[in-house]
Amino acid sequence: MAKVAALSLPVESPKITLIGVGLLGGSVGLAAKKRGVAGRVTGLVRRVESIEECLASGAVDEATQDFAEAVEGASLVILCTPVGRMKDMAARIKPHLSPEAVVTDVGSVKASVVQGIEPILPRFVGSHPLCGSEKTGVAHADADLFEGATCAVTPTEQSDAEAVVKVNEFWGVLGAKVVNLTTEAHDDIVARTSHLPHVVASALVHAILGKPAEGESDFIGTGFTDTTRLASGSPTMWRDIALTNSEAIQKAINDLQLELSELKNALATKDGTALEGFFEEGKILRDQWLEGGEKK
Amino acid sequence: MAKVAALSLPVESPKITLIGVGLLGGSVGLAAKKRGVAGRVTGLVRRVESIEECLASGAVDEATQDFAEAVEGASLVILCTPVGRMKDMAARIKPHLSPEAVVTDVGSVKASVVQGIEPILPRFVGSHPLCGSEKTGVAHADADLFEGATCAVTPTEQSDAEAVVKVNEFWGVLGAKVVNLTTEAHDDIVARTSHLPHVVASALVHAILGKPAEGESDFIGTGFTDTTRLASGSPTMWRDIALTNSEAIQKAINDLQLELSELKNALATKDGTALEGFFEEGKILRDQWLEGGEKK
Numbered sequence: 001m002a003k004v005a006a007l008s009l010p011v012e013s014p015k016i017t018l019i020g021v022g023l024l025g026g027s028v029g030l031a032a033k034k035r036g037v038a039g040r041v042t043g044l045v046r047r048v049e050s051i052e053e054c055l056a057s058g059a060v061d062e063a064t065q066d067f068a069e070a071v072e073g074a075s076l077v078i079l080c081t082p083v084g085r086m087k088d089m090a091a092r093i094k095p096h097l098s099p100e101a102v103v104t105d106v107g108s109v110k111a112s113v114v115q116g117i118e119p120i121l122p123r124f125v126g127s128h129p130l131c132g133s134e135k136t137g138v139a140h141a142d143a144d145l146f147e148g149a150t151c152a153v154t155p156t157e158q159s160d161a162e163a164v165v166k167v168n169e170f171w172g173v174l175g176a177k178v179v180n181l182t183t184e185a186h187d188d189i190v191a192r193t194s195h196l197p198h199v200v201a202s203a204l205v206h207a208i209l210g211k212p213a214e215g216e217s218d219f220i221g222t223g224f225t226d227t228t229r230l231a232s233g234s235p236t237m238w239r240d241i242a243l244t245n246s247e248a249i250q251k252a253i254n255d256l257q258l259e260l261s262e263l264k265n266a267l268a269t270k271d272g273t274a275l276e277g278f279f280e281e282g283k284i285l286r287d288q289w290l291e292g293g294e295k296k
Numbered sequence: 297m298a299k300v301a302a303l304s305l306p307v308e309s310p311k312i313t314l315i316g317v318g319l320l321g322g323s324v325g326l327a328a329k330k331r332g333v334a335g336r337v338t339g340l341v342r343r344v345e346s347i348e349e350c351l352a353s354g355a356v357d358e359a360t361q362d363f364a365e366a367v368e369g370a371s372l373v374i375l376c377t378p379v380g381r382m383k384d385m386a387a388r389i390k391p392h393l394s395p396e397a398v399v400t401d402v403g404s405v406k407a408s409v410v411q412g413i414e415p416i417l418p419r420f421v422g423s424h425p426l427c428g429s430e431k432t433g434v435a436h437a438d439a440d441l442f443e444g445a446t447c448a449v450t451p452t453e454q455s456d457a458e459a460v461v462k463v464n465e466f467w468g469v470l471g472a473k474v475v476n477l478t479t480e481a482h483d484d485i486v487a488r489t490s491h492l493p494h495v496v497a498s499a500l501v502h503a504i505l506g507k508p509a510e511g512e513s514d515f516i517g518t519g520f521t522d523t524t525r526l527a528s529g530s531p532t533m534w535r536d537i538a539l540t541n542s543e544a545i546q547k548a549i550n551d552l553q554l555e556l557s558e559l560k561n562a563l564a565t566k567d568g569t570a571l572e573g574f575f576e577e578g579k580i581l582r583d584q585w586l587e588g589g590e591k592k
Contacts, residue, residue: 150515177514185511189511192509193512193517196504197524200496200500200523201523202559203555204492204555206555207488207548207551207555209585210555213488215475216488216489218473218475219426219446219485219490220585223525224489226525226526227523228493228523229523230523231579232582233579235576235578238572239575242571243568243571246563246564247563249563250560252503256499256503256556257553257556259500259502259503260499260552263495263498263499267546268542268546275535275539276531276532278498278502279538281506282497282498282531283498283527283528283531285501285506286505289516
């Protein structure tokens with residue numbers, strides 16, 4: 001691993017810059033320092049109060065609100081803001097970037113982000129480390145957050161080959177299982193595996209808690225609590241994800257609605273065999289998947 | 297509490313009979329003994345091997361496969377079999393029941409169970425203690441399972457008033473928060489609060505793991521795992537619940553589908569305000585509900 005880092009990053013004290021230092025950005029900083037791939041980590045923050053907090057967390061060596069200061073001399077810049085602000089950030093760092101600097105991001109959707117930034121920054125390659133956490137903020141940053149996690153890297157035909165290698169190596173050194181795929185394939189997959197569970201959780205909360213029958217709350221138990229956990233995520237983050245991946249999410253909702261319609265047919269006809277088959281196949285599919293060890 | 301029990305159960309060594317001794321039946325036995333409301337607990341089991349297991353768990357003082365032996369002299373009989381077998385059990389214990397014996401059950405649906413059993417056993421009153429657990433079997437029985445749990449009791453116009461009081465007192469002594477409501481109100485409520493989360497979890501597993509895209513499993517994380525936990529429940533138990541509460545569950549699925557359609561509209565029109573509002577309201581409703589302390 002050290003060899004990989006030595007090959008791909010400048011030997012003397014490479015500087016890594018985090019644009020936005022929350023849970024993910026902070027964890028990148030801690031992880032990069034722990035694995036020795038960053039000589040120096042600089043964080044760009046929006047609010048002056050964040051400077052102290054970032055330094056206290058140990059995730060950065062220096063924090064600033066100044067774009068020039070943040071990215072000057074950096075060999076790798078990682079956009080860790082909400083998805084909706086990334087394109088603007090790319091434009092604002094551009095004048096201060098060294099020509100060799102590689103830029104990546106941590107956004108949960110890729111087609112819109114990559115289409116927006118690629119024309120601005122030729123050495124940009126999109127990434128998405130999948131590290132589910134309900135926590136937010138640099139105070140919860142974790143040097144081992146990426147250990148064993150899947151990290152998608154989404155190069156395009158326009159991507160700089162050296163930048164693609166560098167981004168792949170970087171997440172690999174941080175412990176992630178790196179998977180390369182197109183932005184479209186990525187967005188279709190996460191619409192199903194990540195965005196669909198989220199929108200369903202939220203819809204379920206609306207359906208039940210939005211119009212409660214009298215005395216109903218006494219009857220809500222752990223099943224509802226677990227099934228709807230995702231609904232407590234950040235509304236603005238999920239608005240951005242929904243807006244930037246709306247078609248794939250609509251398709252995923254349609255897939256679920258087909259399953260629900262099939263189930264309603266079996267309920268309407270009181271088809272015990274079909275109902276048992278439905279629940280049994282669901283159980284088998286899930287249990288087998290859990291046994292496969294993919295329960296991150 | 298001791299006073300309540302002394303008033304309502306025969307003073308000298310009342311016998312309680314469990315028809316079926318799994319997780320719930322076993323827990324009733326342990327709880328009744330711990331709280332001193334049963335002088336003797338007898339369990340009726342289906343398989344001869346279960347006799348030893350029941351005795352070893354401490355949930356019963358005696359276990360038998362003989363219906364006469366099981367219920368003779370019992371002041372309270374609790375049906376703890378799967379819902380689909382309860383009516384048959386009621387018919388089979390009837391010839392051996394003493395006239396004073398009160399009968400109740402622990403089934404997750406009430407209208408079909410009560411309609412089936414009431415004509416057979418005049419001193420039957422339906423119950424449903426809500427104790428979510430993924431575990432099954434008497435080995436996991438817990439004397440405190442009902443402590444703080446909601447227990448629905450569903451008397452009808454035909455119910456014997458004394459039997460209703462006795463069933464209410466019994467669950468109260470076991471630590472449950474007892475709620476009386478009609479069988480229809482009960483079934484409508486649990487269709488929404490319990491059955492809907494379950495069928496959605498199963499449908500979500502079908503939609504995602506049933507037709508996986510290539511490489512998709514690397515992208516399935518804790519969000520999916522939590523949202524679908526209920527899908528690993530017993531298929532036969534859920535078939536029975538679906539068959540016996542099919543109309544209310546269809547209605548609950550329709551409620552959810554309306555929410556999903558609303559969300560799809562907002563996605564199709566890329567209505568950021570509507571999307572953020574949807575996620576925000578979902579978060580607020582859920583967070584407020586959790587803060588209300590009803591997170592059993």
